[in-house]
Amino acid sequence: MNFKRFIPGTVAILSIVFMLLASSCQKDFLEKPFSVTFNEDSVFAKYENAQKLVFDMYALKPYYLDLSVQTVATRRLNGSLLESATDFGCSFRLNANYFTHKFNFGTVQAENLTNQVDGEDSYPDHYKTIRKAFTLIERIDEVPDAPANQKERIKAEAKTMIAFNYFELMKRYGGVPLLKKRLNPGTDDLNIARSPLSDVYAYIIQLLDEAIVVQEFAPRYDNNDFGRLNKAFAYGLKAKAALYVASPLFNTATPYLNFGGNNKLICMGSNDPNRWVTAAKYASDAITYCESNGYAIINTANKNINYTISYQYRPNEGNTEVMWGTMKVTNPNMAYWIPRGTPFTGGFSSNLASINLIEKYQNKDGSYVNWNSVITTPPNDPTFPYKNLDPRFDQSIMYNGQTLYTGVAIQYYEHETVALHGNNSPAKASTQWSHQVRKHVYGYENRTITGKTWQPMCAIMRLTELYMIQAEAQNEAAAAPDATVYGRINTIRNRSDMPNLPTGLSKDDMRKKIQDEWGIEFVFEEYRYFDLKRWKLGDVFKGPVYDVKVKKLNNNTYTYTKYKYEDRPFYDWYYLHPLPPSEVNLQYGLIQNPGW
């Protein structure tokens, strides 16, 4: 065989075989069998699917009682409430990594606050919800089998949801990028700078007004629809947004830190007393609307439970007050709420209450317990100091000697004889303080007694709040506290067996009373942190924060000794949240708040 002849022949044969092989290859060998594929068009082709999108719009709504996750590290604030970053509380101290300690140590960093694992707020989540809402507004009309009234309702609902998220952003960050439609990453410019605070506020009011005029948007949704947004909430949110921009933090031309040309991002740009008038009017409108549509302040004969009903019960159980409640978990994990030590197993004491809070509670006669000197009880009477306190105290706070559902009294005391330390005492169970949150545990107890499953609810807004808004705004708007101010506050106090406020209070005195009332009525519902900032009372965060040491003596008397637990820092830049540094670093116009 000649070499030159040989090569072409071989190549020819090889090529033929090669082609044969190639053609015999399984051409579809690599194809992926797609199972069920849904694209957006198929979602809006059917009401059933579109409704799922509506449900999903709620997936990221606020729920501070999230007890579904057991791991500390991945829970918002590591299982503590935001009160633990205020003068009212403290997070479980044994684990000093718990998030809210960072505030109290002054070590909180921009990265911490907004991280999506255990941070206070996940900034992008608000925009995710806003995107879902805009998607519904844009496309719900296309759904062929959706009833017309439901389409209108869903659009109003989505607008309220957008307004609510912008409010939550505004309350934390000031002015934020204001999106008025769904962004398309391919065609839209994503470089959207922060809008002035006043524009964000105006857009919130605009959206809520658009929702309020919708006939199909009902004042309330009950039974299976409870938890969906309604028109009463839209009314209420208007008042709440107006209250925030009327309050000192925003209602100014000179913000808490000079931000130069960007001042308008963190304040309204002027001090306008009329904003209080607007807030009072919106609150009044909202109360009128609510009360003519079946909402009422709970006032049953049992004044020791009215308060609990208002934030814990569902409408079908007699809660006529709740305007929007969020729910997530059934029979949640209570580890972060219950005390350490027998009879509780697995408690973490993550939500502790300070004496700074306890001191705000009045006795039923309007007087105060003096915690500044050592209190010695009669023998075998551990609850002596607490006996005559505001019934809301017993419903909100766990204290030494209190009998819970287990029938066993809480024992926060250390005993003169070391071996007899109380089960829940710091020395024995590493409970750090002598008071702890009962407010949300109370529902757990109640359900445990009655054998029902417990489904905790976060009352995002209840009628009581509108009363408080109106009282506060009216007090600021008028020259002196008028009958409306007294009326609203006293209604709230009376239904919990507390006396009227003394008459003839000055505007300043009344302001202090109203602030204390906010603190007590909404304690452990994450109001305090934002309210103190709204009022520009940053110094209150500094404390000092106090606890009491409870000691049981061999003669069976108890002593309560107040002691300073810690001083806490508060820097002016704390007044607003930092924006996530990861977003700021993208440099698309998101300017970091001053100081961070």
Next chain:
Amino acid sequence: MKLKISIKLYLGLFLLLGSFNGFAQKNEGSNAANELKNTGVVKVAYDTVAKKNLTYSVSEVKGSALLNTSAFLPGNTLYGKLAGLTVIQRTGEPGNDQPTLFLRGRATTASNAPLIMVDGIERDLNDVQTEDIESITVLKDAASAIIYGIRGANGVIMVNTKRGTEGKLKFNGSVDQFFSTPTRKPEFYNAANFVQLYNQAMVNDGFAPQYSASQIAGYNQGNATLYPNVNWQDEVTKDYALGTRSNFNVAGGEKIAKYYVSLGYFHQGGIYSNTESNEGYSTNLALDNFSFRSNLDLNVSKYLSFGLDLSGRIYQKNSPSTSTATTWDLLNKYPSHIFPVYVQDGIYGGTAIYPNNPMGYINSKGFRQTNYRTILSTLYGKYNLSQFVKGLTFNTRFSADNVYSNQEGYTKNFAVREIIGTNANGAAVLSPGIGSNTNLATLTASGYPYNDTQAKRNTLEAGLAFKPELANNNSLNMQVIYHQDRLMLGNETPYNFQFLAGKFNYGIKGKYFAELGASYSGTEAFEEGNKFGFFPAVSAAWLISEETFMKGSSVFNFLKLRASAGIVGNSAIGERFSFFRQYIGDTGYNFGNANAAQAGLSSGTLPNSDFTWEKARKYDLGIDARLFNFLDVSLTAFLQKRKDILITRESLTPGIIGANVSTTNTGKTSNKGFEASLGFKKLNKNLGFRASFNISYVTDKVDYYPEPNYAYGYIYKTGNRISQPFMLEAIGFFNSPGDIQNSPTQSFGAVQPGDIKYKDQNADGKIDGYDEIALNNTTLPSWDLGLDFGFNYKNFDINASLQGQLGRSLYLGNEPLLFWPLQNDGGKISTYAKQFWTPQTAATADYPRLSAGPNNNNYRESTFWYVNGDFLRLRSLDIGYTLPSALVQKVKLSKAKFFVRGTNLFTLDHLKFTDPEVMSGYPVMKSYNVGLNLQF
């Protein structure tokens, strides 16, 4: 001119004729590490070629060099054996200790794992029995791995098993026994020291001391009830664990049929103690493995031959029901001074804060069994087409592998009790039970890969090989291969891989070789129309020593220059199908009085419309030489540029988009280095010495990583190593309040004298996250060293293997239980910390002040917590005595050898406190073997 074409072929995937280094060298350490010899043949992808003609960058190790350790998994025999292969030990836990392999370092943020092919089929390295390995070849450059195309970029590890050769039956059996003991155990201060140190920590933090003078006195005196001093490690672990290993194989054959059949058993025990206290089961770790292999070759006719390979194993591992990692964390965490192991007979000590008494955690939580059953089978056929075209062969191959694994077991709980005092007689008064004793219950799926899983892989291949014998010492080697395989892993969407590949190699006069290879290959992961890529490579070699001007050189017996360049891909990028977007079920929310969950539906991640695989351009340049007839030298320099690395874009798109954004194929890296090997061999019957040494250096760099704009240039990943750590730079301790006053403010909590002081990199007067800069090495070494050497003197031989890794660092913060004492009120202080800072020891302190709090200032990533991770380890030492052959022949044996052997006998490193590779968890073991090997 007539061409004389031989039927003697080197046939692609068939190993039938390839094995010249056969059975005879089995288990003789002194013939180990044959890789440098430029004679003989080497197995490469789908081919066996003469080493001297090779144009690729490959390294080879013979199986006989891997038998000197007591390691069970083949991966653990590879330390330092192959130039360019970095082997990272992860744990010492029997059965779970497969090492992590890197071939030429890191080149991507996705998987760097090399492709592992056992007898040409992708298989788990763990499924091979070390005794069955004939050789391992690593394919390092683009040219050698080109056939694998889209999956070739991370390199390929080819494991070739033994086959029978013509000749009489040969039996080879060995049995050995070994015992293992941890290389190092972390040590902790005892109870008496602890309480004093703890008090000091409390005082440092501004609190009152926790322990009173009487308690301290009590601990100093010691009292098993009230003032215990428990060394958990000593209580729950034994000093050593036993193991046994044996393998019997026979091989042989004649013209028609050849066979290699092997059977092996391996057992290794765990070091937990008191594990036999439960009736009916043990809670100790115990690994039992039976392996078998049968490789048959059958020549049916002059043209047609078949082969059938079957192998499999039955593996069972017993362990406590709890996770090993948690168990070892408890040993490092549980205090020695609070409660004894048992407060009474059969009652574990513990408190509400420390309810997991480690003794109980191992022995009273039930047990778990992990089982594997594997059957791997390959059937191949070869048809010699010489009758049509001389030198042409048709090859085909099918394989069916089945790997079944499951976990089963029982779990229970135990109660602990606390000693709350003593009664008048001095007996302990116990608290009520904390937790409860429960009965055995079936281990459930939660948290464990409990469900049975099955992995099935089927391969189908066909190809043509053309290797005519040309005149004038010219050569031609052509191949075309079609391959498809499908891996079904549980209920995941199947993993499919398909290629059509070929190569064309031409040699002129035995001096100049050039090869062109190409692969058209794809996987299921990518979009229709974008599933396949075309991957080409070229390589060439010049045998300078064959040139007339070099002939007869007294220095160079052999000298070759080789170079290669090509593009290969990596499709193991951690994602599949990302080009597609669908609406997916989402959490929804709960509504209504009954709190009813309503399922939601939301848009999935926005699609990555350019979703593709990584592409690596690789360049290699090498010299192979043999000097003075005894020294083999090989030098290779390489460069890789990789692009289209998948980068998450989440951090690059404004959050206001309100949707999950996709990843993007935009990352770029480069990776470069060199490898050098030296081999030396002087052997004769009575006195001999051999050594082989390899060293490799590799470094990598991020060429492009999409990053936002940072205020400081040093924050960028781009330009740094892939996985470069960023940290604060510690510049000593604060020595006085004035020192703190005059230093930049550290924003991680209040500081006091004795705390770590950091450098203000950006000079803004504030120490914060922006002062973290790229410092220290990565955990992956830059330098890998391996030294294998041996002597023989008459009937004795000694062989040793050393491995070293340099240019790596250890981050102690990864093991806070060991190195960050009392962080979050831990119950122990390790003796790693010796000279704590106190005002008196300020000048000599090597550790910050003690603190009982979280101390976020000290306990964070900084240079202070980085330790040089370089180490040198004696991986194996083996001393053998072969009985005189005159003696053994009397009992019809051809060879009988006794040996003693040690694995991981010593380690030189900087950490010293614990093992430099496995700082915590089940420890790395050193082991001692005695054994016997018989052949006839």
